Amino acid sequence: MLGRYRLDTFTHARLWRNPCGFAARFNYLGLRYNTPLYGWVEARFGLSRAEFVILYSLGLVDGVTASEIAASTAFPKNTLSRAVNRIVKLGLIGRSEGETDRRQQNLTLTAIGQAILDEAMPRFVALEDEMLSPLSLVERETLSALMAKVVLSMFDSTEQPSAMAAKTLKEYRPCD
Secondary structure: OOOOOOOOHHHHHHHHOOOOHHHHHHHHHHHHHHHHHHHHHHHHHOOOHHHHHHHHHHHHOOOOEHHHHHHHHOOOHHHHHHHHHHHHHOOOEEEEEOOOOOOOEEEEEOHHHHHHHHHHHHHHHHHHHHHHOOOOHHHHHHHHHHHHHHHHOOOOOOOOOOHHHHHHHHHOOOOO
16 A cells, blocks of 8 residues: 655655654654545545544544544644534434533444444554554554653643553553
8 A cells, every 4th residue: 555655865855854853754654644545535435534533533432522533633623513514414423412511512423434434444554554564563562652652741741640641651552
């Protein structure tokens, strides 16, 4: 799935002579991962990236709100709101009022939405495996632990770390 290209002079400079080398390499890998996958999702299912991200998110934790998905994905709320409305109409997700707050809309995957996710996920996992193939298992686990540490450092450190965050860093395992 991963197209192999010749490393040209400009890309080499951008990735290794960049004062923001980590960000440049991280973004490069992200684009090489996301572009083909979300292109395939759109061609195969007719879903935008935001629409599929909602399905993906609900596959991880069903019953969350669009606001929670927006906070965890950095998609603007209005983009996710339009995406939610469209995939509700398509029957891929359901919406229900929150138990304590009627304004809160909990989102859940339908069987059709789950079927799309079930078909797509092996492709996502396979491309990640292909990208990580140059690394040994120990190197993959080290990279995953270091990335988790960087990500967790971006959350407010003045609060006590939540049990979930502590467990995440301690027990994080890469996607199998």
